[in-house]
Amino acid sequence: MPIAIAFDSGGNAAAEPWIKAAKPTYPCLVDRRHICAELYDMVNVPTAVWIDERGKIVRPSEPAGVSDAFRKMNRTNFAIPADAMSELQAKRKAYQDALRDWVAKGSKSRFALGEPEVLRRMHTPDDVQVRAAANFRLGEYLFENGHAEEARKYFEEADRLRPESWNYKRQAWALEDPMKAGGPEFWAAVDSLGEGKYYPGAEDI
Amino acid sequence: MAIDIIYGERVATGVDADARDGELWLCAGDLKQVSGWEYKPQGFCKGDVCVPVPDARKSKFVAEGRDGVRYNLAALANLLGQPVVTDAEFGAWCFGEAAAERKRMLTSLDAPDFSLPDLDGRMHSLSEYRGKKVFVVSWASW
Numbered sequence: 001m002p003i004a005i006a007f008d009s010g011g012n013a014a015a016e017p018w019i020k021a022a023k024p025t026y027p028c029l030v031d032r033r034h035i036c037a038e039l040y041d042m043v044n045v046p047t048a049v050w051i052d053e054r055g056k057i058v059r060p061s062e063p064a065g066v067s068d069a070f071r072k073m074n075r076t077n078f079a080i081p082a083d084a085m086s087e088l089q090a091k092r093k094a095y096q097d098a099l100r101d102w103v104a105k106g107s108k109s110r111f112a113l114g115e116p117e118v119l120r121r122m123h124t125p126d127d128v129q130v131r132a133a134a135n136f137r138l139g140e141y142l143f144e145n146g147h148a149e150e151a152r153k154y155f156e157e158a159d160r161l162r163p164e165s166w167n168y169k170r171q172a173w174a175l176e177d178p179m180k181a182g183g184p185e186f187w188a189a190v191d192s193l194g195e196g197k198y199y200p201g202a203e204d205i
Numbered sequence: 206m207a208i209d210i211i212y213g214e215r216v217a218t219g220v221d222a223d224a225r226d227g228e229l230w231l232c233a234g235d236l237k238q239v240s241g242w243e244y245k246p247q248g249f250c251k252g253d254v255c256v257p258v259p260d261a262r263k264s265k266f267v268a269e270g271r272d273g274v275r276y277n278l279a280a281l282a283n284l285l286g287q288p289v290v291t292d293a294e295f296g297a298w299c300f301g302e303a304a305a306e307r308k309r310m311l312t313s314l315d316a317p318d319f320s321l322p323d324l325d326g327r328m329h330s331l332s333e334y335r336g337k338k339v340f341v342v343s344w345a346s347w
Contacts, residue, residue, distance in 0.1 A: 007344075008345055036343065051331070060311075124304070138211065174346070
């Protein structure tokens, strides 16, 4: 069962057009407060976690079928060069194939990881990172109650404490201006990664 | 004074609390309602879990207030390793989850449960899907 979760502090107003357009046959939930992101330590979208029939995590949070090839996009007309497009499509297909393999074979799938491997790959937040989450939460609370300007201070502090969270960064930008999350600030932040990955993917897919 | 308290997924508005110098003093009823914690002879308790209060620093946690005994939720948070972020202007206090608790939950490999609404406001919990494989995937409009 897929469960799609929108990390959108803008609530239904932000998420609804996309969900309606997708005509989903599975639950599409709206997570204004990024609760699921905190519970599973997700720092970007799309991030996925695989959970088996017993409610056990068999793949911890990881980028879901995406790759850094999007960085080759033309930033004016959003065109993606052919080689980058092939890479993106191949990554998506490999991920979907892995997911189907797990659905068919369950724990016998090589993509359903054993406990030691899940624990090895899993990241858990430290004291600074949970402080970032509390700042984001207070910012979201102030925003939800009509204090957008005052909320910014807390969003900025969350970003300062956990700069690797694209969720904090881009959500805050989007609340200022929906275009900002994909605008010059976004690309400058992506460029500042240098050789670092925007989507640090799994080794086996 | 009236304080808004965000405590994990709980939100309580207009709580009658004494806030000063990084301390937040609540009466027993509000302490339980806001945080789920209660003060007992063995310390602060929630469900089966009790956290003893260091004797030497007891006055930092429990004190006689203007209208009976009050409890310092900020000191308890500090003891539990929870982050606390406050906005004095709005009288808002946000208590996050401790890193150790997040780690305990995740490394148990039991998928943490959540309840979130769909577009119609109907709540869905992860635990409803026990017995099926679940693929939880995030996205965003931004």
